[in-house]
Amino acid sequence: MKIAGLIKRYKLFLLIFFINVFTLLFFPKVGAQSIKISWKNILEMLSVIPPIFVLLGLLDVWIKRETMMKYMGDGSGLIGVLIAFFLGSAAAGPLYAAFPVAGILLKKGSKLSNVLVFIGAWSTTKIPLLLFEASSLGTTFTLLRLFINVIGIAVIALLTDVLLSKSEKEEIVHLAIARD
Amino acid sequence: MTQIFYLISISALVFSFLKSKEKTKLALKKAWKSFESILPQILSIILLIGMLLAILTPEQISMYLGNDSGWIGVLIAAIIGAIILIPAFVAFPLAAALLDSGAGYMQIAAFVSTLMMVGFVTIPIEIKYFGKKVTIIRNVLAFLFSLIVAAIMGVVLG
Structure with a gap:
């Protein structure tokens, strides 16, 4: 029963894995390169992700809903936006790791627009990433992009917030709460 | 870090x-x-990206992203960035290599921007947490915004 469930959940992964094995058999060069890249990416994921999820778990258990609502909820104003921005910027790891964290923020009562600012910051203004970007692409490129992106984060968060009805926002919060 | x-x-x-x-x-x-x-x-995503990157080499990519490729090049760069998902320590050197092998600033800005903001392959995960509507709005806006980033960077750096 349990194994059947596992296979069902991982069926797409297994399918791609078998395609990869076939590629390796019939186009050894492409197949080997593909496995090499995937392996490197898996190692990167496994090294970056554990602390994010441990912090996520601790956040979920220790931070009270009232506290989160006060600092990032409906009446939080500019403070809430700034906290969201710095939380996202201080992050490490790929964007897909930000979504579970966003789920916890929503569950605990953070405003949707603030969570969107958090996602925006996580995607484009991560501090360790900026240093690396500057060393590869130059300081001018990096600072200019950063400046434009900070405006972009705000515009995207605001627009998304405006385009959603109240009931649609509530549904997203329910989604977050139901996951528990 | x-x-x-x-x-x-x-x-x-x-x-x-x-x-x-x-x-x-x-x-x-x-x-x-x-x-x-x-x-x-x-x-699944990691394996898929691995295969994609094994087929598509930096030389092939930069062939289409030269300075004179204009907005078509920007669009191609933006679409590639939106689809692929690679860690930063691979992405930035790749972008620098593309610039070196003849890609334009505008095109690389579009590539870097969608790479960071738009996650085509991670859409299923995003929908799980934000629902369909937010996910679509956010990704579409981020894609359009990346084109604006490209335009501004092109004017300033180009």
């Missing part, structure tokens, strides 16, 4: 354990549950 994150999370874990054993256990359980719930998608 990753080391700092390990340091913070381990200290937080120890502190939490000293305050309450049960809560810490619960926190770790939740951590594992959230991780495991997106693991099937992440693994």
Whole structure:
């Protein structure tokens, strides 16, 4: 029963894995390169992700809903936006790791627009990433992009917030709460 | 930076354990549950990207992204950036290599911007947490915004 469930959940992964094995058999060069890249990416994921999820778990258990609502909820104003921005910027790891964290923020009562600012910051203004970007692409490129992106984060968060009805926002919060 | 994150999370874990054993256990359980719930998608995505990158080499990509490729080049760069998912330590050197082998600033700006903001392959994960509408709005806006980034960077740096 349990194994059947596992296979069902991982069926797409297994399918791609078998395609990869076939590629390796019939186009050894492409197949080997593909496995090499995937392996490197898996190692990167496994090294970056554990602390994010441990912090996520601790956040979920220790931070009270009232506290989160006060600092990032409906009446939080500019403070809430700034906290969201710095939380996202201080992050490490790929964007897909930000979504579970966003789920916890929503569950605990953070405003949707603030969570969107958090996602925006996580995607484009991560501090360790900026240093690396500057060393590869130059300081001018990096600072200019950063400046434009900070405006972009705000515009995207605001627009998304405006385009959603109240009931649609509530549904997203329910989604977050139901996951528990 | 990753080391700092390990340091913070381990200290937080120890502190939490000293305050309450049960809560810490619960926190770790939740951590594992959230991780495991997106693991099937992440693994599939990583394999898919591996195959894509094995077929598409930097030389091939930069062929289409030269300075004179104009907006078509920007669009191609933006679409490639939106689809592929690669860690930053691969992405920035790749972008620098593309610039060196003849790609234009405008095109590379579009590539870097969508690479960071738009996640085509991670859409299923995003929908799980934000629902369809937010996910679509956010990705479409981020894509359009990346074109604006490209335009501005092209004017300033080009």
